[in-house]
Amino acid sequence: MSQTSHISIRNVHKIFESGGQEVHALKAINLEIPQGQFVCLLGPSGCGKSTLLNAVAGFSLPTTGVITVEGAVITEPGPDRGMVFQEYALFPWMTVEQNVAFGLQIKGVEKAAIEAKVAELLAMLNLTDFRKRFPKDLSGGMRQRVAIARVLALDSPIMLMDEPFGALDALTRRNLQDELLRIWTELQKTILFVTHSIEEALYLADRTVVMTYRPGTVKCDIPVELPRPRDVASPAFNALKKDLSQLLMEEQSRHNQAEFRGAAVD
Amino acid sequence: MKRYRHAASGVLVPLAAIGFWQLLSSMGWVNATILPSPMAVLVKWWAYLRPLEVFDPAQGSYLQWCFSGELIHDAMGSLYRVLVGFVIGAGLALPLGLTMGYSKVAYALFNPLVQVLRPIPPIAYIPLSILWFGLGNPPAVFLISIGAFFPVLMNTVTGVQNVDSIYLRVGRNLGASRLTQFTRIILPAATPYIFTGARIGMGTAFIVVIVSEMIAVNNGLGYRILEAREYLWSDKIIAGMFTIGLLGLGIDTLMSRLSSHLLKWHRGLEQG
Numbered sequence: 001m002s003q004t005s006h007i008s009i010r011n012v013h014k015i016f017e018s019g020g021q022e023v024h025a026l027k028a029i030n031l032e033i034p035q036g037q038f039v040c041l042l043g044p045s046g047c048g049k050s051t052l053l054n055a056v057a058g059f060s061l062p063t064t065g066v067i068t069v070e071g072a073v074i075t076e077p078g079p080d081r082g083m084v085f086q087e088y089a090l091f092p093w094m095t096v097e098q099n100v101a102f103g104l105q106i107k108g109v110e111k112a113a114i115e116a117k118v119a120e121l122l123a124m125l126n127l128t129d130f131r132k133r134f135p136k137d138l139s140g141g142m143r144q145r146v147a148i149a150r151v152l153a154l155d156s157p158i159m160l161m162d163e164p165f166g167a168l169d170a171l172t173r174r175n176l177q178d179e180l181l182r183i184w185t186e187l188q189k190t191i192l193f194v195t196h197s198i199e200e201a202l203y204l205a206d207r208t209v210v211m212t213y214r215p216g217t218v219k220c221d222i223p224v225e226l227p228r229p230r231d232v233a234s235p236a237f238n239a240l241k242k243d244l245s246q247l248l249m250e251e252q253s254r255h256n257q258a259e260f261r262g263a264a265v266d
Numbered sequence: 267m268k269r270y271r272h273a274a275s276g277v278l279v280p281l282a283a284i285g286f287w288q289l290l291s292s293m294g295w296v297n298a299t300i301l302p303s304p305m306a307v308l309v310k311w312w313a314y315l316r317p318l319e320v321f322d323p324a325q326g327s328y329l330q331w332c333f334s335g336e337l338i339h340d341a342m343g344s345l346y347r348v349l350v351g352f353v354i355g356a357g358l359a360l361p362l363g364l365t366m367g368y369s370k371v372a373y374a375l376f377n378p379l380v381q382v383l384r385p386i387p388p389i390a391y392i393p394l395s396i397l398w399f400g401l402g403n404p405p406a407v408f409l410i411s412i413g414a415f416f417p418v419l420m421n422t423v424t425g426v427q428n429v430d431s432i433y434l435r436v437g438r439n440l441g442a443s444r445l446t447q448f449t450r451i452i453l454p455a456a457t458p459y460i461f462t463g464a465r466i467g468m469g470t471a472f473i474v475v476i477v478s479e480m481i482a483v484n485n486g487l488g489y490r491i492l493e494a495r496e497y498l499w500s501d502k503i504i505a506g507m508f509t510i511g512l513l514g515l516g517i518d519t520l521m522s523r524l525s526s527h528l529l530k531w532h533r534g535l536e537q538g
Contacts, residue, residue, distance in 0.1 A: 059435060079441035089432045093454040093531045102450070103440040134531040154440065 006190045007033040007056060007158065012065035014051055014216075025051045026062070027215035035157075038184060038191045040201035040208045042244070044252045048216025049194045050162055056192060057083050057160050069158065079103060082151030086163040088143040090135040090150070097122065097131040100149045107154075121149040125179065141172035145179075152183070161193045165200070177203055181228065198244045202237060203230055210247050213255045219247060302501040311337075311505035336490075340506075341513060343486040344475050347403060348517075351410025352471045356464060358411070359418035363460075366419075367426025368452065380419065388413040388474045392481055406478035413474035414467035421463025425456030458532050461525040468521055472514050487513070 014026035025048045033039055041049040054060045056067055058077040067074045069081065077083075082103075090099050097118050104114045122128045125145040135143055144164055151159060165173045181204065184191055195201055201208045202224055210219045222244070226236055284304050290296050291303030298306070314337040321331045365372045366380075388409045395405035429452050437447045479488030487510050494502035 057439065059438070077435070077438040077441075079439070081439070083436075083439045085432065085436070087432060089436045091433060091436070091451065091454070092533065093457070095531075106440055106442050106446055136531065136533045150440075 005032040006035040006037070006070065007031070007192065008068045008071075009033075009052070009056070010066050010068075012052070012055065012062040012067060014048070014055060014060070015063045024215035026055070027217045029065070029216070029218060031209065031218065031221075033190060033192065035190055036188045038204060038206045039193065040205035041192065041194045041211060042198065042201045042208050042248065043196065043211035043216070043219075044213055044248065044255045045196065046255055046258075047211040047213050047251060049211050051216065052211075053083075053160055053162050053192060053194050056158075057081055079107065079154045080156045081158045081160055082154045082156040083160040083162065084144070084147050084151055084164045086166050088135070088140070088147050090143055090146055092135050095132050095134055096127055096138070096146050099135070099146055100153050103150060103154045117153060121152055124152075124183070125149045139172075140168050141176060144168065144176060148176075148180070148183070152187070157190060159189050159191045161191065163194050163196070166195070166197075173200075178229075180204070198241055198248060199232060202226070202240055202244070203232060208244065210244065211251075213251045214258065219251065299498055299500055302504065306501045307504045307508075310499070310501040311508070314502060314505055337505075337509060340485055340487045340490050341509060343483075344479065344488065344510075345513070347406050347410055347478070347486065348468070348471045348475045350403075351407045351475070352414045352468055354407065355411030355414030355471070356418045356467055359415045359463075359467075360422055360460070363419045363422025363463075364426055364453070364456075367423040367456070368448065373423070380416075384416050384420070388470070389477055392478075395478075396482065401482050403483060405482045406475065409478045410471045410474045413470035417466035417470060418460070418463040421459045421466070422456065425459025425463075426452055428459070429455040458525075458529055461521075461529065465518065465521045465525065468517060469514070472517060476510060 009029055009031040012026055012029040013024070016023045016025050029052060031039075041052060043049045051060065055062050056069075056074065058074050058081065061075065074081075091102070094102065100118045100121055101114050104117060109117070118131075119128070122131055125148060127142070127145055127149060130138060130142060135146070138146070147164070165176055168176065177200065180191075183189075193201075193204060205224050208222045208224055210222070211217065212219045222240075224240065226234075226240070231237060287301075288304050290301065291298065291306075302310075315335050317331050317334040318336065319325070319331075319334065321328065325331070362376065366376050367373070391409055391412055392405075395408045399405040399408055433451050433455055434447060437451045442450065475486070476488035479486035480492045483489055487506055491503045491506035491510075494500075494506065
């Protein structure tokens with residue numbers, strides 16, 4: 001099993017302490033993700049999809065259970081699992097090229113090699129003309145390109161993406177989704193992508209994992225076998241979208257009920 | 267065009283104030299010893315600024331002669347104390363502030379003492395400073411460094427504590443060591459706060475220098491205006507006060523220019 005799996009998540013539980021109460025955020029999660037697969041984690045807010053991503057990233061380890069990457073148990077964050085955040089998280093005091101170069105400098109790559117790699121990545125993401133700009137002078141879409149370039153610079157086999165396009169307008173979003181697919185095809189990365197958009201999951205993923213609202217478990221694990229490039233208007237796409245909406249709405253209503261109960265207690 | 271109009275409106279109120287002041291004097295409504303006329307102040311100011319001796323090439327260059335006036339000496343003396351005091355005060359506050367901001371243990375250890383000492387105005391240290399350092403520059407510099415120390419310290423601590431945790435997460439994700447995290451992430455992220463602290467610290471240093479010169483030394487702008495009072499030279503007092511004001515404004519402008527230049531990445535400093 002572990003020979004074919006790139007990321008292996010086995011019987012992972014995560015329990016938080018919140019206001020004196022224990023919150024079971026993740027319960028008995030099992031996922032085997034092969035090398036080069038594009039996996040979307042889909043679910044309503046509070047379903048623990050970001051918690052699971054953070055556990056893979058090593059920011060917040062599971063309470064019980066193990067996550068392994070190429071057989072090695074994850075104990076801390078590392079550059080083998082580059083993460084792209086929804087809020088971009090670019091360093092505002094660094095220019096575009098300094099942001100992209102930072103990971104390479106940490107690795108101790110020599111200067112000429114850094115310059116070459118940065119130039120290549122900036123060209124790949126159409127950022128060359130903006131290399132001397134500071135993040136504050138860039139649009140949201142541009143910032144997220146920089147954040148992607150910063151992670152790609154690490155040459156990490158795995159990319160973790162936490163609702164990376166959630167704050168972008170629809171056109172920029174589609175544009176970046178296409179670029180991500182292009183990069184993924186070219187560089188053969190394993191991608192774990194969190195989203196709450198059904199359409200985004202179906203447009204991007206090889207496989208969509210739908211999660212339940214508290215405790216977060218795997219509700220269903222659906223392969224998306226539509227040929228690429230995918231047509232969001234095709235009947236097959238919409239049939240899948242309808243099925244997934246149904247599944248997601250069940251969890252959303254559990255979420256709503258829980259919120260109403262919470263309000264009643266307050 | 268708009269800029270010029272702004273600048274023009276900026277001189278209106280000062281001109282009116284001077285006009286009113288001149289009127290008070292010209293009409294003889296106030297005693298000239300209590301409030302001399304603006305003209306008298308200007309004349310005294312020039313006398314204070316101008317070299318005392320006639321130019322003599324044997325004594326040194328022309329430039330040296332130009333700067334041999336009493337006012338220039340006083341201003342240089344005050345500036346020197348401000349700079350030395352500021353460098354010492356800020357130089358001690360910065361490493362302590364970085365440590366207290368970064369380490370919870372250091373914060374717990376030092377914060378109570380800092381909180382007790384911080385509200386003591388530097389001026390309250392005057393008796394001790396004279397006991398410890400005698401007279402002359404040392405007690406003055408000591409008082410000024412205390413004045414500069416606390417603003418820089420408090421702002422540095424706050425700056426480090428307020429570094430957005432997402433930057434640290436990115437740093438860990440990229441594999442940064444603790445040292446790299448500190449030098450490349452925490453330090454630059456805290457600089458806007460640190461610069462604000464430095465600017466406030468410089469302002470405090472400037473206030474303290476004038477007070478300290480009134481007690482411990484026999485030159486400098488603070489000393490000079492106190493000396494002028496002994497002779498009832500109110501025109502010189504006022505000329506000295508304006509010099510202090512202009513010098514303070516100059517230093518503050520310089521500090522703010524410097525920080526906007528160094529922080530051009532910072533969102534809060536976007537200006538047209």
